[in-house]
Amino acid sequence: MAADPWRNRARRVVESRLRPNGDVRPHHVVCGQDALAFYVVNELLAAGARVTVIVGLRPRADGPDIRAVRGIRVVRAARVDEATLRAAGLAGAQGLALMEQNDVGNIHAALCAQEVEPHVRLVMRMFNPGLGAGVKRLFADCQVLSDASMAAPAFVAAALGEVTPTHFRHGGRTLHVARRADVRPEHVVCGLADTRDRNHPRVLPAQQDQADLVLAEATGQPAGTVVAARRLIRARRRRRPAFAVLRALRLFVSRKIGIATMVVFGIVAVSGVLLARATEHLNLWQALYLTLLTAVTGAEVDLGERPGAQVMQVVLTLAGLALVPLITAVVVEGIVNARLAINAGRLRTPRTDHVVVLGLGNVGTRVMWQLHDLGVEVVAIDKDPDARGAEVARRLGVPLIIGDGAQEETLREASVATCQALVVVSTDDVTNLQAALNGRAITGDLRVVLRLFDGDFAERIQKAFNMTISRSVSYLAAPAFAAALMRRDVIATIPVSRHVLLVAEVTVAAGSALDGERLAALTDNPGVRVIAFARAGQARLRWGPPAGERLAARDRVTVVARRAGLSWLLKQTSAEPPPDGRVEIPAPRDPTPPA
Known part of the structure; x- marks a missing residue:
């Protein structure tokens, strides 16, 4: 215990030396250069942090160029080891985000980081949930997340034409995303979006009664969204037993x-x-x-x-x-x-009313897995017989077609003409677009769930060809990674078309811009909706608080917000108010994300 003050003093000295020009902003190190790392870095910069990014010697051919982001320090290295982490200034840093798509490489980097800075906050990206749970116990301050697990439900819901199965528990209540017509009015907590115009949804509309997509209370209801989906599929099978028998016979011979x-x-x-x-x-x-x-x-x-x-x-x-x-x-x-069908990579008999998943990377594997768990028949396509999800497909008994999914012959072999949806989630924009267009050429009313990295390109494709919602894996997952790195309490992320809403609990700091203000100062911001409030020291939340309620230090506010709205709220509740001391209500801009 006696050595602790000296250790803390030495740490403060090292940290002060690493901050240029007396910069007191928190410092975070990010390892990675793909789209997810790009958006995590932008989230950190928006929160006012200093960011150092460790990238490889060669730039990535796909996705945005993280090196072009302004306001960051870039360190190029062939591998992430102790020397690289020291050069990046990890000593004294608050957080380290390991964002590479390599579970073993991220674990090795985390072990090296412990030698450089034992007290650093670790946020690791991992695909294997079992391995992630074991690794989390090895480090004192570590959070393990999977972007594929976060994004997969949105793809599954889009493929089945259902609402994204988002549900979470907060303040003693279980909340879920639903259509307004499917829930009782007294169970509605907040209106999320008006989605009647599929290509131009209005997120957090000013008139709450115009929102057909809502956040509702599910406490006391016997089934969640996933259970309801399973029951829907079982009911469909019961209504068509003869068809199911004939289809089974067709698959057999x-x-x-x-x-x-x-x-x-x-x-x-x-x-x-x-x-x-x-x-x-x-x-x-x-x-x-x-x-x-x-x-x-x-x-x-x-x-x-x-x-x-x-x-x-x-x-x-x-x-x-x-x-x-x-x-x-x-x-x-x-x-x-x-x-x-399972081992040789060929579909020998036609399928009907199934879902075709093209690309068995992290996201495609999760999508295939969840569809299989829901009882939906799946046919997978990947050009690599050793893809990450190939072994999972064989283990689940899912037919795997080895071939170029962009070619019309491959899509026909997967029975795209009779499928209910085509989910295109490979990491190549050209392959994804060509597969989507060829799928539409086979059948004009095909439901396509398309993943594209370029946001503007994806939006134009969606409008021009009336494609089903293009999902952004990186954009959906980045807020959770950034929040974990900064120890912020983001409770849930809700994808709405190509936008993301965040459910977060924010604590009002003493002396902040909102200390002493009324809740109306929050509700006037079009990017923020207050759903619950709790006084300092009180565990019980008050749902739907009045706008005239006055805030005080250490009060907790639960909000549904757009990304820009939450960034504004975090600044207004921080201990360092704006220079003029006034509460600013900017019109939040939420740029259309790439996929």
Whole structure:
């Protein structure tokens, strides 16, 4: 204990030396240069932090160039080790974000960081949830997040034409996103968006009753969004049991063998009916029983029979010669087709009412997994047989087609013409766009969920071709990563079309711009909606507080806000008010994100 003051003093000395020109802003180090790292860096800069970014020696060909961001320091290195972290000024930094798409590499970088700065806040991006849970226990101050897990529900909901299954618990209540028509008026907590114009949704409209997408209370309701989706799928199957049986038979055997088998059984059935009519002492069942055994085991020669019966015996014997091989062929082909579909990367029989997922990276694997858990039939496409999700597809029994998903032949092989949605989530914009356009060429009313990195390009494509919502994985996940790095309490992220709403709890600091102001100062901002309020020291939240309530230090406010609105609110509730001491109410701008 006696050494702690000296250690803290030495840490403050090192930190002061690393801050240029007496800069007292918190310092964060980000490792990565993809789209997610790009947006996390912008979130940190918007919050007033100093940022150092560690990038590779070569720039990435896809996504935005993080090196072009103004106000950051860039460190180029072949690998992230102790020397690189020291050069980036990690000693004395408040946080380190490890954003590479390499679980093992991120763990190695975290171990190196502990040698440089044991007290740094670690935020790690990991795909494997089991590995992430184990790694989190190795470090004193570590948060493990998965951008794929955050974004996958939005893609699944768009593919099924449902509301994004966002639900969370806060203040003793379970809240979820729903259509206003699906919930009772007294359960509505906040209007989120007016989505009647799919290409131009109005987020947080001034008139709350105009919002058809709402945040509602689900406490006491027996089923959440995911359970409701599963029940919907089961009900659909119950309404069409005959169709489900026929589809299963189609998946089991090929068309030619099925037709041949039906012809042979038809001959046996017709022969049984004729035998029943020709023989007075046999009823229909006895005649069918006799013909089936005769076809399987062969007939005994009886020269005393009438010519018609002898002809029937010959036909049945010939049909029997084909029946046993056909039954064997059906069983063998069913097994071979299943293995070929899973292991050899080919769809041997057509599918109907399924979802095609193109690209089995982090996001595509999560989307495939969640659709499978919901009971939706999935067909996956990837050009790499060793893609991250290839083994998952084989383990789940999902047919995996190895090929170029941008080609029309590959899409036809995946039965895109009869699918309910095409989810295109590869990391290549050209492949994604070409696959979407070829899918629309196959069937004009195809629902397409498209991922594009360039925001302006994605918006124009959506308008020009009426594509289903283009989702932004990086834009959806970046606020949660930045909030974890800065130890801020972002409770949930809600994707609405190409926008993101954040649910956050903010504490009013003593001496901040909002200390002593009324809640109306928050509600006047079009990018912020107050949904709950709690006095300092009180655990119980007051939902829907009046606008005239006056704020005080250490009061907690729960809001639904746009990104710019939350950034404004965090500045207004911080301990350092604006120079003139006035509360500013800017019109928040929320740029359309790339995917």
